[in-house]
Amino acid sequence: MIWLTWRQQRFEVLIGAAVLGLIAAALIATGLQMAADYQQTGVAACVGPHPSTNCFTIVDAFRNRFGGWEGTVGRLNFLPLVFGLLFGAPFVLEMEQGTYRLAWTQSITRTQWVAIKLAVILGLTLLAAGIFTLLMTWWRLPFDHLDGVFNSQDGFDFEGTAPLSYAVFAVTLGIAVGTLIRKTVPAVGIAVAGFLALRLSILNFLRPHYLPPAHMVSSFAGPARLSGPGRGAWILSSGWSDRLGHPISDVTVIQLCNPASFPSKIAVFSCFAAHHIYSDTVYQPASRFWLFQGIETGIFLGLSALLLAVTVWWIRYRIT
Amino acid sequence: MSTALETTSLGKRYGRLWALRDCFLQVPAGCVAALVGPNGAGKTTLLHLAVGLSRPTTGHVTVFGRTPRDGTAFLSMVGFLAQDHPLYRTFTVAEMLEMGHKLNPRWDASLAASRLQALTIPLEQKVGKLSGGQQSQVALALTLAKRPQILLLDEPLASLDPLARREFLQMLMTAVAEDGLTVLLSSHIITDLERVCDYLVILSGGRVQLAGEIDEISRRHKVLSGPRRDEEAVAAVHNVIEVNHTVRQTTLLVKVNGQLFDPSWDVHDVSLEDIVLAYLGQPPINDLAAGTRNHVEALV
Numbered sequence: 001m002i003w004l005t006w007r008q009q010r011f012e013v014l015i016g017a018a019v020l021g022l023i024a025a026a027l028i029a030t031g032l033q034m035a036a037d038y039q040q041t042g043v044a045a046c047v048g049p050h051p052s053t054n055c056f057t058i059v060d061a062f063r064n065r066f067g068g069w070e071g072t073v074g075r076l077n078f079l080p081l082v083f084g085l086l087f088g089a090p091f092v093l094e095m096e097q098g099t100y101r102l103a104w105t106q107s108i109t110r111t112q113w114v115a116i117k118l119a120v121i122l123g124l125t126l127l128a129a130g131i132f133t134l135l136m137t138w139w140r141l142p143f144d145h146l147d148g149v150f151n152s153q154d155g156f157d158f159e160g161t162a163p164l165s166y167a168v169f170a171v172t173l174g175i176a177v178g179t180l181i182r183k184t185v186p187a188v189g190i191a192v193a194g195f196l197a198l199r200l201s202i203l204n205f206l207r208p209h210y211l212p213p214a215h216m217v218s219s220f221a222g223p224a225r226l227s228g229p230g231r232g233a234w235i236l237s238s239g240w241s242d243r244l245g246h247p248i249s250d251v252t253v254i255q256l257c258n259p260a261s262f263p264s265k266i267a268v269f270s271c272f273a274a275h276h277i278y279s280d281t282v283y284q285p286a287s288r289f290w291l292f293q294g295i296e297t298g299i300f301l302g303l304s305a306l307l308l309a310v311t312v313w314w315i316r317y318r319i320t
Numbered sequence: 321m322s323t324a325l326e327t328t329s330l331g332k333r334y335g336r337l338w339a340l341r342d343c344f345l346q347v348p349a350g351c352v353a354a355l356v357g358p359n360g361a362g363k364t365t366l367l368h369l370a371v372g373l374s375r376p377t378t379g380h381v382t383v384f385g386r387t388p389r390d391g392t393a394f395l396s397m398v399g400f401l402a403q404d405h406p407l408y409r410t411f412t413v414a415e416m417l418e419m420g421h422k423l424n425p426r427w428d429a430s431l432a433a434s435r436l437q438a439l440t441i442p443l444e445q446k447v448g449k450l451s452g453g454q455q456s457q458v459a460l461a462l463t464l465a466k467r468p469q470i471l472l473l474d475e476p477l478a479s480l481d482p483l484a485r486r487e488f489l490q491m492l493m494t495a496v497a498e499d500g501l502t503v504l505l506s507s508h509i510i511t512d513l514e515r516v517c518d519y520l521v522i523l524s525g526g527r528v529q530l531a532g533e534i535d536e537i538s539r540r541h542k543v544l545s546g547p548r549r550d551e552e553a554v555a556a557v558h559n560v561i562e563v564n565h566t567v568r569q570t571t572l573l574v575k576v577n578g579q580l581f582d583p584s585w586d587v588h589d590v591s592l593e594d595i596v597l598a599y600l601g602q603p604p605i606n607d608l609a610a611g612t613r614n615h616v617e618a619l620v
Binding site for chain 1: 368371372373374375391392395396398399400402404406407408409410411418419420422423424425426437462466549
């Protein structure tokens, strides 16, 4: 049965390997260059405990050079979805073409059939997504050191366990829909739409609130304003508030202390201090990164388990 | 004679529609049984239930005493050829045989290979590139090499040309003679099957209209013809299947119970094809109320 599954998946595995190979080649080539630049131009030293005075220029130059690459590579966000659909497609095709009837009338029960098939498909998906995640984690090292892995959305989407769970969710969604409707093209369409809808709504609406965010209210009087929410925290928003954290609107702030009417930044800050205007930063501390990864992975794996259960039940009891 | 396939009160409902209902069958071991009926009669449903592809709504089915719930032990005993004989189109013929080898404990590799060789079907050819007839031969070779005790074939002749049909039926006869295989094959025509089958099941409207050994069926069905009259007197003793009145003459196709005593009828033998057509021509009994015309009777 493992042989049969492998034989049916062979073509898709080759495509997946080719895609992964091309992306790996591009990532390794650019990643090596970036890592070398990171060391040679002194960005690495700037991230360390004793940054030199010209660090601002050095880091800025690095960002100018490689920020575009980060954006481009960030578009690979859809890759776990692609792996999932690619490896799930032969299963759905078999349901559409009715060849499962051939398999189910050999000397193997459909429960054994579905268990082995799903195990192989999930294994392949995890392998591909795992390799991709490792590559991305290595590639993004400079940016993670500079910005913190939590504070950039890409860090969260490409690293840790979350991307593996995205791929697993994509493949189980495709297979479940395909098993229910037994049409490959509509199943892929529904899976893509469902995946994007869930992934984007979790990203934008749910992830920032897995735990209530922390607030940092800091005064503009004295040196305290230099302290932030800590290195690597995920800044959700920053604005104005009174000392107790009640928000103050931009309009009010400009009415009270219009930056245009002050000679210097320091004068503006004194005005803020005089009117008891504080800066309010809403953030998730860096220490919560793995907890949030765990929650997000749990959501996607939980849904995947549900989809797998539906698939297996449907195959055992509903398909003739 | 032992029973190969037995169904008890077997029924399958899709939504509100019964595809098969109240099906009682006992197909004897070692026979070639024809399952005949028009499209939509429930032939495929019956075969799918028998091989465990679908689950019965009512009743149950056993094959040599085992049910589809017995899993591998059941499946290894039953050879099934689906109507559209699905195959993995991207596989080569050799790879299809490899699949059979991997998934069946009693796989007979030499049987499959020699059969395909005899038909000059190249093993390295992709299945999708074969002709329809060749594909059904590959599917059949797979089914036979599994070494089942019973073969369930859904419309196996439909995709074959007349020559291939004859070869196929000869092969079937050989397999039955050599291995004591039991065969149940469905068809919407009886003509081709008459020479090879010794058991007949007529299915219509989801119900078994007639089941029995063909010799017995032929012996018990007669055409009576005589001067025009009412058929009531005959129907009191025998089962009247078909009635034809012309201006002067009445012709009846009856299933005879016991002896025919009335000498005013001319009694003729009737071909199997005509018997089948007579059963299919009459409105199928679809509910219990119509059971008064009690010709659903297994002639075991």
